[in-house]
Amino acid sequence: MNWNDVNTFLAMGGYGLYVWGSVLMTVLLLATEALSLRMRRVNFLRRVARRLRLARKEGK
């Protein structure tokens, strides 16, 4: 362990802005990509399920 308390950890030896700016952007982009893929899948499934339901109703 390289740190004695939370504040020195957050300060990153005066480079906090640069280090946490890097971490934040990386986490933000990775999370956004994963989430948008989940939404893309859910939206597709919903759209096609609706189309199938309509087609079945018309078929009757």
Add this chain to the structure above:
Amino acid sequence: MPAAAARRGAGFFRYASPQQFFPLAGRMMPFFSVAAALLAIAGSVVGFLVAPTDFQQGDAYRIIFLHVPAAWMSMFLYLVMAFWSAVGLVFNTRLSSMMATALAPTGAMFTFIALWTGALWGKPTWGAWWVWDARLTSELLLLFLYIGFMALQSAIDDPRRADRAGALLALVGVVNVPVIYFSVQWWNTLHQGSSISMTKAPSMAATMLLGMLLMALAAWAYSIAVALARVRCIMLEREKHADWVRQYVEKQA
């Protein structure tokens, strides 16, 4: 359908059809997602908590635990994308082209992360967010190649024509990757040389190296998981009128 079953064949080529590969990709995804999360946690603990402060660059050096894996991934994903593009062009296999398409956004994202973290590292270390040197400029060109690939594909309505056009662009742009990689040797540049050859006290270099390797493996696992998730979406969207997609959607509902 015995003829279709025979055509499907056995072994690896069985998975060359989207219908066969789809469930396999679905089974592999959770494994790589969990691996990515665990490796990223381990890598962050080693890199940000355990690894000692660099005596030259201070704690700003910790950015390399994100920067280097992202930069490696940005180049590697381009090579994989160009590989699948070439396979798709030569053998006219739909799935290969879909793989290439699925990799581009993730590659572009890692390229952007490499540039962003590089700027945040460069400011305190070099005194500049950005310089037009060989390493940085060729990495920026990589970002434009990814964006160009995606823009070109989305501009063409016919997916098979979009595949071929994108593949040509990906293959022309592949010369840029060795330029990025060797730029620090070929030209006099502000960017430091390879970080792996750090000549510090052995124990120190060891934890730094371990953190970087864990993060690199996490980036690999993440890229595989995300590429599989995206290629599954692409398969569903492109084959939305096929029977297997209809059956799959009904099973999910």
